[in-house]
Amino acid sequence: MYRLLDTIDSPADLKRLPPEELPELADEIRRFLLASVSRTGGHLASNLGCVELTIALHYCFTTPTDKIIWDVGHQAYTHKILTGRRETFHTQRQFKGLSGFPKRSESPHDAFGAGHSSTSISAGLGIAVAESLQNTNGKAIAVIGDGSLTGGIAFEALNQAGHLRKNLIVILNDNEMSISRNVGALSSFISRKMTGSYYRDLKKEMQGLLKGIPSIGGNILHFARKAENSLKGFLTPGTLFEALGFDYIGPLQGHDLPQLIEVLQNARDIEVPVLVHVMTVKGKGYEAAEKNPALFHGVGPFDPAVGPAPAKTSTVSYTGVFGSTMIRLANEDPKIVAITAAMPEGTGLTPFSAAHPDRFFDVGIAEQHGLTFAAGLAADGFRPVAAIYSTFTQRAYDQVFHDICLQKLPVVLALDRAGLVGDDGPTHHGVFDLSYLRHLPEMVVMAPKDENELQHMLKTAVSCGRPVAVRYPRGNGYGVTMDPELRELPIGRGEVIKDGKDATILAIGSTVYPARDAARILESRGIDLSVVNARFVKPLDRDLILDAARRTGALITVEENVLQGGFGSAVLELLEEEGVTNVRVKRIGIPDRYIEHGSQAQLRKELGLDADGIAATVEAFLTRQGAV
Numbered sequence: 001m002y003r004l005l006d007t008i009d010s011p012a013d014l015k016r017l018p019p020e021e022l023p024e025l026a027d028e029i030r031r032f033l034l035a036s037v038s039r040t041g042g043h044l045a046s047n048l049g050c051v052e053l054t055i056a057l058h059y060c061f062t063t064p065t066d067k068i069i070w071d072v073g074h075q076a077y078t079h080k081i082l083t084g085r086r087e088t089f090h091t092q093r094q095f096k097g098l099s100g101f102p103k104r105s106e107s108p109h110d111a112f113g114a115g116h117s118s119t120s121i122s123a124g125l126g127i128a129v130a131e132s133l134q135n136t137n138g139k140a141i142a143v144i145g146d147g148s149l150t151g152g153i154a155f156e157a158l159n160q161a162g163h164l165r166k167n168l169i170v171i172l173n174d175n176e177m178s179i180s181r182n183v184g185a186l187s188s189f190i191s192r193k194m195t196g197s198y199y200r201d202l203k204k205e206m207q208g209l210l211k212g213i214p215s216i217g218g219n220i221l222h223f224a225r226k227a228e229n230s231l232k233g234f235l236t237p238g239t240l241f242e243a244l245g246f247d248y249i250g251p252l253q254g255h256d257l258p259q260l261i262e263v264l265q266n267a268r269d270i271e272v273p274v275l276v277h278v279m280t281v282k283g284k285g286y287e288a289a290e291k292n293p294a295l296f297h298g299v300g301p302f303d304p305a306v307g308p309a310p311a312k313t314s315t316v317s318y319t320g321v322f323g324s325t326m327i328r329l330a331n332e333d334p335k336i337v338a339i340t341a342a343m344p345e346g347t348g349l350t351p352f353s354a355a356h357p358d359r360f361f362d363v364g365i366a367e368q369h370g371l372t373f374a375a376g377l378a379a380d381g382f383r384p385v386a387a388i389y390s391t392f393t394q395r396a397y398d399q400v401f402h403d404i405c406l407q408k409l410p411v412v413l414a415l416d417r418a419g420l421v422g423d424d425g426p427t428h429h430g431v432f433d434l435s436y437l438r439h440l441p442e443m444v445v446m447a448p449k450d451e452n453e454l455q456h457m458l459k460t461a462v463s464c465g466r467p468v469a470v471r472y473p474r475g476n477g478y479g480v481t482m483d484p485e486l487r488e489l490p491i492g493r494g495e496v497i498k499d500g501k502d503a504t505i506l507a508i509g510s511t512v513y514p515a516r517d518a519a520r521i522l523e524s525r526g527i528d529l530s531v532v533n534a535r536f537v538k539p540l541d542r543d544l545i546l547d548a549a550r551r552t553g554a555l556i557t558v559e560e561n562v563l564q565g566g567f568g569s570a571v572l573e574l575l576e577e578e579g580v581t582n583v584r585v586k587r588i589g590i591p592d593r594y595i596e597h598g599s600q601a602q603l604r605k606e607l608g609l610d611a612d613g614i615a616a617t618v619e620a621f622l623t624r625q626g627a628v
Contacts, residue, residue, distance in 0.1 A: 002028040002031070002032060003024070003028070004017065004021060004024055004025045004028055005025060005028040005029060005032060005081075005086070008025075008081075008082060008086070009084050009086065010082075010083065010084050011058040011062065011063055011082055011083060011109070014055070014058050014059060014082055015058075015059060019059075019257070019258065019261065022052075022055055022059070022257045023257055025055060026051045026052050026055060026255075026257065027285070029051050029055075029078055029081060030048055030051055030284070030285040030286070032081065032086075032089075033047055033048060033051075033077060033078070033081075034048075034285075034286055034304055035304075036089055036090055036092075037077075037299065038299075038301060038302050038303065038304045039090070039301055040090060040091075040092060040093060040094060040301060041093065041298075041299055041300040041301050041302075041423065042077070042092060042093050042100055042298070042299070042423075043074035043075070043077070043100065043297060043298050044283070044286075044289060044296045044297070044298075044299055045282045045283040045289045045293040045294075045296040045297050046074055046075040046145075046175075046282060046293075046297065047074070047075055047076075047077040047078060048282070048283050048284050048285055048286055048289055049075070049173075049175050049254075049280045049281055049282040049283060049284045049293075050075045050078065050143075050173055050254070050280055051078050051284070051285075052254060052255045052256070052257050052260060052280075053143070053171065053173060053254055053260060053278055053280065054076075054078035054079050054082065055078070055082070055257065056257060056260035056261050056264055057079075057141060057143070057171075057264065058079070058082050058083075059261055059264075060261055060264040060265050060268055061139060061141060061264075061268065063083065063108075063109045063111070064108040064109050064111065065137075065138045066138050066139040066140075066141065067111035067112070067124070067127050067138060067139070067140050067141065068109075068111060068141045068143065069111050069112045069114075069120045069123050069124045069127070069140065069141065069142045069143065070102050070112075070114055070120060070143050071114065071117060071118065071119065071120035071121075071142065071143060071144040071145060071148045072101075072114055072115070072116070072117045072145065072148060073100075073101035073102045073113075073114030073115060074100065074101065074298075075143070075145070075173070076101065076102050076110075076114075077089075077092070079102070079109070080092070080098065080107075083107055083109035083110075084107065084109075085098060085106075085107065093423040093424070093425075093597055094423075094597075094598070095596075095597070095598035095599065095602045095603075096596075096598070097597075099425055099596075099597060100423065100424060100425065100597065101113065101114050101115045101424075101425070101427060102114050111123075111127065112124075112127070113427075114427070115424070115425070115426070115427020115428060116391070116392065116395065116427060117145075117147070117148040117151055117365045118144070118148045118149070118150075118151025118152075118153045118154040118365060119153060120142040120143060120144045120148075120154075121142045121144060121154050121157035121158060121161065121168075121170055122153055122154075122156070122157040123142070124140040124141065124142030124157075124168055124169075124170070125140070125142075125157055125160060125161045125164070125166065125168055127140040128140040128161075128166040128167050128168040129164065129166055131167065132166055132167065139167060139169060139268060140167070140168050140169070141169045141170075141171060142168065142169070142170045142171065143171040143173055144170065144171070144172060144173065145172075145173050145174075145175065146172060146173070146174040146175065147342060147364070147365055148365055149172070150342065150363075150364030150365045150366050151364075151365045151366055152366060152368060152369065155244075158170070158241070158244045158246070159244055161244075161245070161246070161273045162244040162245020162246055162273055163245060164273075165245065165272050165273060166273065167271050167272070167273075168273045168274070169267055169268075169273075169274045169275075169276065170246070170273070170274070170275045170276070171275075171276050171278060172250070172275060172276065172277045172278065173254070173278055173280055174251065174254075174277060174278060174279050174280065175254075175279075175280045175281060175282040175293075238250065238275070238277065241275045245273060246272075246273045246274060246275040247270060247272060247273065247274045247275070248274075248275050248277065249263060249267060249274060249275065249276045249277065250275075250276055250277025250278065250279075251277040251278070251279050252276065252277065252278050252279065253279060254278040254279050254280035254281075255280065255281065255284060260278070263276060264276070283296055286304075288307045294345060295307070295308065296308070315451075315476040315477050315478065315479040316451060316476065316477055317348075317475060317476050317477065318416070318451055318454055318472045318473060318474070318475065318476070318477055319346070319347065319348040319416055319474075320348055321451045321454050321455055321477065321482075322347070322348050322387065322414060322416065322454065322458065322472070323347075323348030323349055323350070323351050323352060324348075324351070325454070325455040325458045325459075325486070326338055326348075326349065326352050326385060326387075326458070327351060327352050327355050327356070328486065329458065329459065329462055329486070330352065330355070330356050330359060331355075333383065333462070334359075335381060335382045335383045336359065336382070336383045336384075336385065336462055337359040337360070337361065337377060337382050337383070337384050337385070338352050338353075338356070338359065338360050338361070338384075338385050338387065339361045339362075339363060339370050339373065339374050339384055339385065339386040339387070340360075340361075340362050340363070340370075340386075340387050340388065341362075341363055341364065341365060341366060341367045341370045341388050341392060342362060342363075342364050342365045343387070343388070343389065344360075344362055346389070346416070347387035347388070347389075347414070347416050348387070348416075349387055361373070367388055367392050367393060367395045367396040367399075368395060368396045368398075368399050370386055370388065370396070371386055371388075371393075371396045371399040371400060371403065371404065371411070371413075372399050372403045374386045374404070374411045375399070375403040375404050375407065375409050375411055378404075378409040378410050378411050379407070379409055383410055383412070383462050384411050384412070385411075385412040385414055385458075385461075385462065386411060386412065386413055386414065387414040387416060388413070388414070388415070388416070389415070389416050389417040389428070389430060390415040390416070390417055390418040390419075390430025390431075390432075390433045390471060391417065391421075391427065391428050391429065391430045391432075393413060393415055393433065394432060394433075394436065397436060400413070400437070400440065400443075400467075401440055404467045405440045405441060405442045405443050405467050406441075406442075408442050408466065408467065409467060410462075410464070410465045410466055410467065410468075411467055411468075412458075412461040412462055412468045412469075412470065413437075413467075413468065413469040413470070414458070414470055414472075415430065415433055415469055415470065415471040415472070416472065416474070417430050417473070417474045418430040418431075418433055418447070418471035418472055418473055418509070418510075418560070419431060419471075419473045419474075419509070419510050419560035419561070420473075420560060420590075420595065420600050420603045420604060420607075420609075421474045421600070422474065422597070422598065422599050422600045422603070423597050423598070423599065424597060425595075425596055425597030426594035426595055426596060426597075429594075429595050430471070431560065431561050431562050431590045431595065432561065432562055433445075433469065433471055433561065434447075434471070434508075434537050434559065434561040434565075434566045434567055435561060435562055435564060435565035435566050435569075436565075437469050437538075438537050438538040438565070438566075438567075438570060439565070440467075442466060442467050443466075443467050443468070443469060443538060444461075444464065444466055444467065444468045444469070444491060444536070444538060444539070445468075445469045445471070445536065445537040445538040446460070446461075446468070446469070446470055446471075446489075446535055446536045446537070447470070447471045447472065447508050447509030447510070447535070447537065448470070448472055448509065448535075449507075449509065449510075449512035449513065449533045449535075450477055450478050450480045450512075450513070451477030451478065451480060451482070452477075452480045452481065452482050452483055453489075453535075454470070454472050454477075455482065455483070455486055456483070456486060456487055456488070456489055457470050457489060457535075458470060458486075459486040459487060459488055460488045460489045460491070463488050464488075464491060471509065472509070472510075473509070473510040473560070473600075474600070475600065478513060489535065491536070491539065492536050492539035492540065492541055492542075493535065493536070493541050493544075494506075494532050494533055494534045494535045494536065494541040494544050494545075495532070495533045495535065496530065496531075496532055496533075496544070497512065497516050497531040497532065497533050498516060498519055498529070498530060498531040499530050500519065500523075500528040500529040500530040500531070500552070501528050501530075501551075501552060502527050502528045502529055502552060502554070502622065503527075503529055503530070503552050503553070503554035503555070503556060503584075503618070503622055504529065504530040504531075504532060504548035504549070504551075504552045504554065504555050504556070505518070505519060505529055505530065505531045505532065505556045505557075505558060505614075505618065506532045506534050506545065506548070506555055506556065506557045506558070506567075506571060507531065507532065507533060507534065507557075507558040507559075508533075508534045508535070508537060508557075508558070508559050508561075508567045509559070509560065510560050511558040511559055511560055511588075511609065511614075512531075512533045514558070514604075514609065514610055514611045514614055515531050515558050515611075515614055516531050517611035518611045518612075518614035518615040518618060519531050519615075521611060521612070521615040522615050522618060522619060525619070527618075527619065527622065529618070530548060530551075530552060532544060532545075532548060534567065537566075537567050537570060538570065540570055540571070540574055542574060542578075545571060545574060546574070546575075546578060546580065549575065549580055549583040550580070550583070553582070553583055553584065554583065554584040554585075554586075554621075554622065554625065555571065555583060555584070555585045555586070556585075556586045556587075556588060556617075556618050556621065557571050557585070557586070557587045557588065557589075558588045558589070558609070558614060559587075559588070559589040559590075560589070560590065560604075560609060561589055561590060562589060562590045562591075562592065563587050563589040563590065563591065563592070564592060566587075566589055567589070568585075568587030568588075568589060569587075571585070571587075572585060572587075584621075584625050586617070586618070586621040588608065588609065588614060588617055589609075590607065591607070595607070
């Protein structure tokens with residue numbers, strides 16, 4: 001089916017191909033990617049855009065001796081295909097299959113795991129220093145997208161790399177900036193010549209010669225350097241990187257394989273930090289993705305002939321409810337502003353940005369800055385709502401502690417994708433937020449049982465005048481009736497869903513309905529359970545929980561969060577504080593391990609967090625306790 005691709009099971013096989021056949025290989029890889037991702041879903045546009053770059057990297061370098069570090073990692077599909085995973089690529093992002101990101105345990109060619117952005121240069125510098133300390137010859141090549149450079153850690157790494165002057169190559173995969181053909185072609189020509197061995201050797205000889213001229217040699221050399229820098233600064237946008245201590249090369253046409261190979265072969269021999277600026281087209285080779293790369297960034301299964309179809313569902317998503325509620329709240333209150341970290345579509349804020357453009361702020365991939373920016377807004381009288389995925393909010397923990405909670409500022413954290421998120425796997429599961437937020441003084445932490453409760457929690461959050469986190473899951477709601485009027489919920493008050501005498505299930509957020517269904521299953525087996533929608537992890541509804549403990553004598557907590565330090569731990573702490581010792585407690589949640597990728601339904605079933613799993617755990621617990 002694929003004349004060239006079917007013969008490649010390792011980078012060594014790739015190197016056997018003559019250079020003139022590589023463009024045909026690139027075409028075959030694009031056809032392979034489109035056919036595979038359209039069946040399984042995944043990150044498409046970014047991978048179509050870096051096919052030639054990946055081929056050139058593996059053609060010029062030798063992994064795993066040389067280490068290629070992929071930033072974020074969602075553009076590493078071609079890398080996986082060329083490093084022995086072509087036959088199993090159809091399992092990527094599937095339950096028990098290949099990861100959608102680089103994974104060290106998956107292949108020796110995956111030098112560093114990824115999933116969050118802006119880390120590749122730091123990791124690459126660490127590897128480069130390790131190679132130097134061990135006197136080994138492996139090169140470290142960090143591939144980073146232009147969007148990831150908005151993350152402060154990337155510039156921290158660039159700063160240190162320029163200072164250490166280690167053998168590091170940074171590839172800036174730029175798929176947004178547009179540079180005219182003439183400037184790009186001239187700059188590419190100069191970059192290739194300036195990195196060639198003849199030019200570098202001549203430059204060194206001239207420097208030595210000029211330094212040896214008495215009295216005037218140093219001045220001439222200084223003038224020559226200024227002239228060279230002025231020429232390169234005029235022709236290229238690399239002044240910033242040169243100032244940070246990098247040799248800048250580019251911008252290059254990222255789909256021109258001969259040019260890429262020539263430059264990378266030259267860069268390979270430079271023993272100081274080098275930044276190669278490569279211009280690529282996101283979605284390259286698939287017209288629909290080129291026209292709308294955002295739509296094809298992450299997709300489910302689709303027909304390549306027509307593209308992704310809108311999901312057919314009678315229910316709205318939690319993200320959609322968040323977005324529409326934010327518009328309603330902002331219409332009523334001019335002090336409400338919305339903040340996102342490069343995810344306006346993913347967080348549902350695109351409609352808000354159109355309705356209130358002056359009160360919408362996209363800070364880029366800079367969660368730390370985003371939350372301190374929100375704190376500044378709050379300090380001057382506004383009510384900022386920062387919509388950031390749960391897993392990405394982890395990157396700004398100190399800002400939540402120091403800049404928001406310590407100063408008691410009314411910033412709302414809207415934690416989308418809380419709990420198990422599915423196919424993106426352990427880097428994206430939002431299963432730690434209850435633990436890392438509830439122990440912070442002043443913080444209110446709540447989670448809705450359904451989409452209707454979410455809108456009321458948002459109203460509560462922006463009205464209470466305190467730091468608040470509202471966490472809600474990925475996916476659609478339950479199709480419940482949406483109340484037309486928004487109302488504030490009493491802080492720290494849960495609700496009883498069902499009364500029973502044998503034990504009480506205390507559930508939070510996305511586990512409330514499965515807990516209710518589990519109680520119904522057990523009711524048919526003669527077990528009578530109370531079910532409580534806790535609503536708040538902090539503050540807890542102390543009276544409701546203590547009354548349930550004394551009345552039924554057994555509590556089962558259920559959460560889609562790690563058990564360590566989570567909702568169940570908070571309940572245990574409450575019992576200890578109140579001296580309640582004669583109550584049996586069972587906690588159900590995420591165990592002490594990273595959870596792999598798979599659909600939300602598959603993972604919940606495997607972890608016992610669906611209705612059947614909760615019912616089985618509760619029945620076994622009560623049987624052991626002699627309660628039934």
